Amino acid sequence: MKIWLSKNSEVPVREQLITQITLGIISGDLPVGEKLFSTRELARRFKIHANTVSSAYQKLSEQGLVEFKKGSGFYNCETKQKDSDGETELDALIAAFFQTAQSNGFSKDEIQNRLQKWFTVKPPEQFLVIESDKNLREILIEEISQTTNFRVIGTSFEEFAKKHYNKNAIFTAMINEKPKIESVLPADKICFYIKPRSVSDSITGETRPQQNDLIAVVSGWEKFLSWSKTILIAANIESDSIILRSTAEKDWKKGLKNAFLIICDALVAKEFPNDKRIRTFRLIADASLSELKDFSDNKIVP
Incomplete structure (x- = not known):
């Protein structure tokens, strides 16, 4: 298992260690029973204090993810991986998300505000197909309707540019329309671009x-x-x-x-x-239809 640490990140090195080892255990990258790197080895490799590594291992041990064997070191164990409530796995995923977002330059306030929107905005229940050619638009609507459980409606680019649409819809259009749509797309919205079938x-x-x-x-x-x-x-x-x-x-x-x-x-x-x-x-690639189906099945808020 490979580990990457950034000492210049807003996320403490200890948290980076905990997150990466947790994800390694959950994903199976670190097999059950495998010995972890020694405290001294990690400290020497990344030029960090041994107490930082020791503290991370102690936290993982408290969570039941690793166990200490006297005279040997820390080993991966499976006790917590099978918790019925899945709290350990969820915490790991959340920690990984925060680490990624912060490493990309987003502040805690920005992350919190965006998450608040995801939790409070009403989930979308329809797709809006943006296509000026009425005949093509009707075909796209039919293909998406047959694949997803959302209501599918359509509009022309001209009407979309005037913001004549339901703001709670998921916007979608053919990939060749991307330059035009991006020029008028609201900053807080995304558009799903459909790839054509080969x-x-x-x-x-x-x-x-x-x-x-x-x-x-x-x-x-x-x-x-x-x-x-x-x-x-x-x-x-x-x-x-x-x-x-x-x-x-x-x-x-x-x-x-x-x-x-x-x-x-x-x-x-x-x-x-x-x-x-x-x-x-069919005009729409299977991969695009599959992704649209995922949107509708999970009611993802873009």
């Missing part, structure tokens, strides 16, 4: 159609149509075998019964329940 992820596992099979691409978002066609052509699908249908057009379903496959977005897929020809190409 082409390889979209077509992995798909069976290649026969040469004369007709493939339909359906969406209300024009770029979905053009991008999908480009991907299919790149996959050596004949251009003549591809038909494009925009849901903005009247009778857009006409002729789709002859299609071997129907590639569409998540919103259009709802129009074809139980149709085995449907292949939904």
Whole structure:
């Protein structure tokens, strides 16, 4: 187990030692029964007083994390790791948080004020998708709605810039919108930026159609149509075998019964329940959807 100490930090060296050894024990980095560094060894290595190390070990011993064996030294023991209330683990995590925050230049007052906000602000219960293209916005809303248990609403960038939104929502937008949004984002808020799903992820596992099979691409978002066609052509699908249908057009379903496959977005897929020809190409990367789900499941306050 490695230990790092900073003698110039606001956090006392003794507390740094206690925190790092505690985390090492909890994480399993320091196995049960393993002997800890001797007091003299740590004092000599970091050029600190031996009493500082001894005091840290004494505190860990009081917490039941280490035990002293006469004539041998201190060893990791498992007595406290299994406490039902988990106080030792929680204290270690809190101590590590404070140490990290203070080492990054945040004062105790700043940390306390920010924590107070986290504890008092009402947890968010909805996502706000910021996207000026209405058709794309509706697709993103649908994908997020299918994955999370939050209400999902949307707005244009122009309306967002005017601060016409629910301040208790979690803001989210495609990653390419970041420069614009950061220019108007309130200082006390964050925006979760969605990463797009890769082409390889979209077509992995798909069976290649026969040469004369007709493939339909359906969406209300024009770029979905053009991008999908480009991907299919790149996959050596004949251009003549591809038909494009925009849901903005009247009778857009006409002729789709002859299609071997129907590639569409998540919103259009709802129009074809139980149709085995449907292949939904999602726009949001699985990793981004997973993170959004974590937000909604845990109601994290950004």
